[in-house]
Amino acid sequence: MRALIKRDPAEGFEFDENCPIDEPVGDECQIKVTAVSVCGSDINLWKWNDVARTIASLPFIPGHEAVGIVVKCGPEATHKIRQRVAVENHFYCENCCMCDAGRGDICNKMKQYGHGKGTTQGGCSELSNVSSKYLYPINSSITDEQACLIEPMGVAHNILERIDIVGQDLLVIGCGPVGLLAIACARGMGAKKIYAADVIADKLELAEKMGADRVIDVTKEDLHETIMKATNGEGIPRICEISGHAPTLSKCLKYMRKGGKLGLVGLPKSAVTFEDPLPDLIFKSLEIHSVHGRKIFHTWEECEKLIESGKVQPEMTVSHRVPLSDFKTAYDALLSGKACKIIMDPQN
Ligand SMILES: [Zn+2]
Numbered sequence: 001m002r003a004l005i006k007r008d009p010a011e012g013f014e015f016d017e018n019c020p021i022d023e024p025v026g027d028e029c030q031i032k033v034t035a036v037s038v039c040g041s042d043i044n045l046w047k048w049n050d051v052a053r054t055i056a057s058l059p060f061i062p063g064h065e066a067v068g069i070v071v072k073c074g075p076e077a078t079h080k081i082r083q084r085v086a087v088e089n090h091f092y093c094e095n096c097c098m099c100d101a102g103r104g105d106i107c108n109k110m111k112q113y114g115h116g117k118g119t120t121q122g123g124c125s126e127l128s129n130v131s132s133k134y135l136y137p138i139n140s141s142i143t144d145e146q147a148c149l150i151e152p153m154g155v156a157h158n159i160l161e162r163i164d165i166v167g168q169d170l171l172v173i174g175c176g177p178v179g180l181l182a183i184a185c186a187r188g189m190g191a192k193k194i195y196a197a198d199v200i201a202d203k204l205e206l207a208e209k210m211g212a213d214r215v216i217d218v219t220k221e222d223l224h225e226t227i228m229k230a231t232n233g234e235g236i237p238r239i240c241e242i243s244g245h246a247p248t249l250s251k252c253l254k255y256m257r258k259g260g261k262l263g264l265v266g267l268p269k270s271a272v273t274f275e276d277p278l279p280d281l282i283f284k285s286l287e288i289h290s291v292h293g294r295k296i297f298h299t300w301e302e303c304e305k306l307i308e309s310g311k312v313q314p315e316m317t318v319s320h321r322v323p324l325s326d327f328k329t330a331y332d333a334l335l336s337g338k339a340c341k342i343i344m345d346p347q348n
Pocket residue numbers: 039040041064065151152
């Protein structure tokens with residue numbers, strides 16, 4: 001079968017026309033992958049930088065946002081042939097204290113699909129073997145592309161649920177794919193006024209189309225000043241930080257309303273410090289939440305409903321659709337910063 005593979009600690013992926021695949025064993029299903037989307041974190045894997053060395057191990061087939069159809073079943077598989085499924089890539093162990101507490105999403109011994117963590121399997125391949133328990137059955141009429149985007153959309157949905165945005169004003173900092181999906185989810189979930197901040201005009205334009213009421217180009221407007229003015233000096237009650245820009249994260253508490261809730265999704269690459277912790281943090285009695293992935297499978301169910309009802313159209317984030325064999329075009333676009341979400345078709 002056709003697959004992308006990373007075997008060596010060098011830049012790029014190999015395209016293998018004749019990659020072998022085992023027969024599914026135990027509760028595994030073999031899926032024919034119909035769509036796989038490229039994640040921002042896949043850039044690290046492509047470059048094989050320091051981040052990649054901590055989140056992945058060689059060799060592996062990349063692609064952790066995948067959807068497909070079950071074509072073969074191991075003897076204990078719990079899905080049937082022809083079932084459409086999406087992959088939950090947090091492969092939880094079922095034996096640690098987090099799994100005991102029903103928190104497989106943050107399992108202590110988590111293995112990860114598309115990262116070479118405990119499995120070489122990934123979505124950038126024609127066929128893939130995955131244990132039934134990590135497969136979410138898609139029974140609605142949503143498209144394969146939409147189903148595959150539930151993975152990143154779920155991260156946005158998960159943090160928005162945690163910071164309880166219903167009826168609240170919200171600021172989303174960072175309008176990459178997850179930020180844009182957060183804006184659309186927040187709209188669909190019932191947030192009041194949604195502010196969106198970024199440094200790139202094109203992303204802000206899309207943010208507006210996806211449901212932001214007020215976009216803030218921070219190369220032209222001061223975020224702190226704009227938010228304080230817009231909220232009559234009271235500050236914003238909910239912030240979703242998705243830029244991962246450490247200085248922005250440090251400063252955002254200054255324009256956060258007392259009793260506010262801050263959701264952290266972006267990945268800061270340096271230390272986050274709070275200049276004035278007493279007035280900005282302690283005396284504000286804030287709640288700070290972070291998430292890693294999705295609630296299994298609660299988040300998947302909620303996202304599927306939002307898409308099916310038409311409240312969220314995750315495909316609005318798709319900028320490129322390419323056959324798997326054209327993966328270099330996809331990565332060139334991604335590395336040049338010109339792409340938003342890229343969908344690859346492993347059957348072509
Ligand atoms: Zn992802």
